[in-house]
Amino acid sequence: MERVDFLVIGAGIAGASAGCELAAFGRVVVLEREERAGYHSTGRSAALYTQTYGPPVVRALTVASRPFFDDPPAGFAGHPLLTPRGVLLVGRADQSAALDAAFAQARRLTPSVSRLDADETAARAPWLRPGYAAGAVAEPEAMDIDVHALHAGYLRRLKAHGGRLVTDAGVHALHRRAGQWEAETAAGRFAAPVVINAAGAWADRVAALAGARPLGVVPKRRTAVVFDPAFPAGEAGTMATIASWPMVVDVDERFYAKPDAGRLLASPADETPVEPCDVQPEEWDVAVAVERVEEAARFAVRRIAHRWAGLRSFVADKVPVAGFDPDADGFFWLAGQGGYGIQTAPALSRTAAALATGGAIPDDVAALGVTAGDLAPARLVREAKEPMP
Ligand SMILES: Cc1cc2nc3c(=O)[nH]c(=O)nc-3n(C[C@H](O)[C@H](O)[C@H](O)COP(=O)(O)OP(=O)(O)OC[C@H]3O[C@@H](n4cnc5c(N)ncnc54)[C@H](O)[C@@H]3O)c2cc1C
Numbered sequence: 001m002e003r004v005d006f007l008v009i010g011a012g013i014a015g016a017s018a019g020c021e022l023a024a025f026g027r028v029v030v031l032e033r034e035e036r037a038g039y040h041s042t043g044r045s046a047a048l049y050t051q052t053y054g055p056p057v058v059r060a061l062t063v064a065s066r067p068f069f070d071d072p073p074a075g076f077a078g079h080p081l082l083t084p085r086g087v088l089l090v091g092r093a094d095q096s097a098a099l100d101a102a103f104a105q106a107r108r109l110t111p112s113v114s115r116l117d118a119d120e121t122a123a124r125a126p127w128l129r130p131g132y133a134a135g136a137v138a139e140p141e142a143m144d145i146d147v148h149a150l151h152a153g154y155l156r157r158l159k160a161h162g163g164r165l166v167t168d169a170g171v172h173a174l175h176r177r178a179g180q181w182e183a184e185t186a187a188g189r190f191a192a193p194v195v196i197n198a199a200g201a202w203a204d205r206v207a208a209l210a211g212a213r214p215l216g217v218v219p220k221r222r223t224a225v226v227f228d229p230a231f232p233a234g235e236a237g238t239m240a241t242i243a244s245w246p247m248v249v250d251v252d253e254r255f256y257a258k259p260d261a262g263r264l265l266a267s268p269a270d271e272t273p274v275e276p277c278d279v280q281p282e283e284w285d286v287a288v289a290v291e292r293v294e295e296a297a298r299f300a301v302r303r304i305a306h307r308w309a310g311l312r313s314f315v316a317d318k319v320p321v322a323g324f325d326p327d328a329d330g331f332f333w334l335a336g337q338g339g340y341g342i343q344t345a346p347a348l349s350r351t352a353a354a355l356a357t358g359g360a361i362p363d364d365v366a367a368l369g370v371t372a373g374d375l376a377p378a379r380l381v382r383e384a385k386e387p388m389p
Pocket residue numbers: 009010011012013014015031032033034037038039040041042043044045046047048049169170171172198199200201202206222223224309310311312313335337338339340341342343344
């Protein structure tokens with residue numbers, strides 16, 4: 001039995017980043033069921049950093065993560081983690097009220113957002129059908145994230161601080177004995193006083209192994225397709241500018257499209273609840289992606305080059321969970337990162353490491369209004385215990 005200070009279950013972005021931050025406090029082992037880290041949600045994202053997405057706590061964690069992305073520790077990555085992209089939240093005339101509401105909410109934390117009229121929107125997103133968009137909210141500081149570099153950087157730094165990643169090490173049993181969690185895995189037995197549950201879509205399953213109450217973590221399938229847009233004859237030149245286009249997101253999140261290595265990546269923004277699994281795209285969702293993007297676009301989608309699906313796992317209030325379970329000693333939750341687990345990882349992992357070692361929320365995160373109560377699993381257990389009205 002290998003004994004350490006912290007066992008982290010799951011080596012996606014949550015487990016890798018939290019493991020790295022915890023390595024400053026003690027010996028860490030990160031246990032991953034797959035043969036490589038990042039196979040599930042972390043390797044399947046749209047790789048966007050945007051401050052105008054998600055509930056207020058998520059926006060605050062995203063803002064608090066920006067300094068790390070801009071200036072990571074020396075040697076963390078060989079090139080910048082972020083590159084400029086920009087986002088346009090677009091709306092038709094019947095969606096103007098939604099655009100106004102999105103603008104009002106976004107400017108509270110991100111003063112650089114602006115409201116665009118129809119002509120300005122068309123000029124910035126030249127692939128939209130003339131007359132489609134009545135306006136947009138522009139977020140110029142939204143960025144593409146090099147997810148692989150971020151994830152690999154955390155794992156490298158974990159190792160540099162004496163931590164260890166063990167792959168092919170699915171945890172199938174967890175027992176509390178004499179103040180220690182003992183984990184049985186295919187790669188051997190490990191023990192630590194504190195376990196970090198960073199199992200993504202499987203977070204409730206891991207809690208069940210520990211005898212902890214589930215928090216209602218619901219994995220939701222999201223589909224992505226990549227294609228070469230086919231413009232009408234005479235407009236092929238439009239493609240030459242593709243790398244500079246901003247991401248376009250329907251203000252009601254019915255679809256989005258984003259340049260991706262010379263092609264376009266699009267999603268119908270589906271959110272279908274499924275059991276945790278190695279999720280695959282459904283033909284129906286691929287067809288809906290194409291239909292919704294073509295409705296807005298001047299191009300046609302003739303052939304899909306690449307398609308995939310991933311799981312975005314949420315609890316009821318769509319705010320991530322970071323905190324000790326109220327009933328299971330030494331069992332720490334780091335789950336429910338939904339559609340923003342990459343962009344919030346720097347601040348959320350620092351926060352998780354502070355809370356898991358008995359500290360307070362880091363000052364910069366607290367200054368943005370995030371409290372331990374906002375993230376605590378107890379908020380969800382309480383909800384579950386309260387009688388229905
Ligand atoms: C299509 C799509 C687009 C997205 N776009 C963005 C975006 O633009 N920006 C953004 O910030 N976020 C985005 N996300 C969300 C982001 O990908 C997730 O929030 C994030 O990857 C979650 O990380 P995680 O580490 O919690 O989960 P995962 O990466 O799924 O990691 C969990 C790990 O736990 C392991 N595990 C489970 N059970 C066990 C066990 N019993 N023993 C050992 N290991 C176990 C799994 O094998 C897995 O590797 C997107 C997601 C999808 C699907």
